[in-house]
Amino acid sequence: MTTIAVLGGGSLGLLLAGKLKASGCSCVLWTRTDSQAALVNSVGITIEDHTGNSLNSVTIHACSLEEVTSSDNRVVLLAVKQTALTSELLTKLASIIPVGGALVLFQNGVGHVELLEQALPGRRLIVAVTTEGAHRLDATTVRHTGHGETRLSDNSDIDPHLLSFLEQSLKQAGFSAFLSKELGEAILRKLLINAIINPLTAIMRIRNGELTKSAARLELMKALFDETLDILRDYGLGKQSEAELWDTVLNVCSATSHNESSMLQDVVLHKETEIEYINGAICRIATQQGKQAPWNEAVTALIKAIN
Incomplete structure (x- = not known):
C-alpha cells in the first residue's frame, strides 16, 4: 500500500492526516518541530466538528521533518503556507524527495508552483485547490469548521494511476475530491x-x-x-x-x-x-x-x- 506523508502540522495538515488515517489509508505526519511530533505520537490527532464535538481520535505516526531522510516513494501532501517555503525547507525537500517523486501542493495564492518547479526539478508536482475549513485548536486537535471541495490538477504529464489513487484516497477520507483539467x-x-x-x-x-x-x-x-x-x-x-x-x-x-x-x-x-x-x-x-x-x-x- 502506498504511504501518504502529510507535511505540516497546522490546521489543514492535521485535518488531512487525521481523516486519511481514520479512513484506513496508510498515512504519516511530518511536522516542523520535534515537540509536536512527540505530542502526536503520544495522544494522536483529535478531529472535532464545527460545534466542538469530537469525531475521531486517531493514532498516527509522526516525526519532525529533520528526522526524515528519504520519502521512501511516498506521496507527499505539502500542507504548509507559502510563508513556510523558505530556502531551508526547499533544500530539505530536494534531499528527501527523489526525482520522479510526487508532491501535492495545497498552498493559497499564486507563485508557489513556479518556485517549487525551480527548486525541485524532475519531481511530479500536483496542484490542489481546497475550500475545506479547519481551525487548529492545539498541537494535536483540529476543528473541521466547514466542508468544501478539493480539486487536483489532472495533468497529462502525471501518471493517471497516481492521480486516481489520490482522488480515491481523499474521497475515502470523506473529502469531496475531483480531478480537474482546468485548475x-x-x-x-x-x-x-x-x-x-x-x-x-x-x-x-x-x-x-x-x-x-x-x-x-x-x-x-x-x-x-x-x-x-x-x-x-x-x-x-x-x-x-x-x-x-x-x-x-x-x-x-x-x-x-x-x-x-x-x-x-x-x-x-x-x-x-x-x-x-x-x-x-x-x-x-x-x-x-x-x-x-x-x-x-x-x-x-x-x-x-x-x-
Whole structure:
C-alpha cells in the first residue's frame, strides 16, 4: 500500500492526516518541530466538528521533518503556507524527495508552483485547490469548521494511476475530491475568494459568516471584489459571470460561517500572514497591467501594520 506523508502540522495538515488515517489509508505526519511530533505520537490527532464535538481520535505516526531522510516513494501532501517555503525547507525537500517523486501542493495564492518547479526539478508536482475549513485548536486537535471541495490538477504529464489513487484516497477520507483539467481557473477563483474573505476577516477579527451580516460589510466586500475581479479577468479568470462569482464568495462565507480564516488565525497568533501571496500578488499583477489597485493596496498595508 502506498504511504501518504502529510507535511505540516497546522490546521489543514492535521485535518488531512487525521481523516486519511481514520479512513484506513496508510498515512504519516511530518511536522516542523520535534515537540509536536512527540505530542502526536503520544495522544494522536483529535478531529472535532464545527460545534466542538469530537469525531475521531486517531493514532498516527509522526516525526519532525529533520528526522526524515528519504520519502521512501511516498506521496507527499505539502500542507504548509507559502510563508513556510523558505530556502531551508526547499533544500530539505530536494534531499528527501527523489526525482520522479510526487508532491501535492495545497498552498493559497499564486507563485508557489513556479518556485517549487525551480527548486525541485524532475519531481511530479500536483496542484490542489481546497475550500475545506479547519481551525487548529492545539498541537494535536483540529476543528473541521466547514466542508468544501478539493480539486487536483489532472495533468497529462502525471501518471493517471497516481492521480486516481489520490482522488480515491481523499474521497475515502470523506473529502469531496475531483480531478480537474482546468485548475488554472479554480486557482484564480480561489485567489479571488481569499482576497476578499481573508484580509477583511483578519482586519475586523470576525469569522467568515459574520462578513455578510451588515450592509456596510457587504459594501466593503463588493468594492474589494469589483477591483480584484477586474484585475483577475485580464489575468485569465474568465469562465463565470460577475454575478456567479459574487454568489460564490457569499456561498463560501455561508458554508464556512464558523471558520476563522487562516489569515485571521495568523494575525491572532502574531504569525506572518500570506498577504503578500494573495492581495500583494494582486497588486503586482495590477502594476503589470498598468492598473491601480487601491483596495488591495489598503488591505495589504493594514495586515502588514497589524503584524
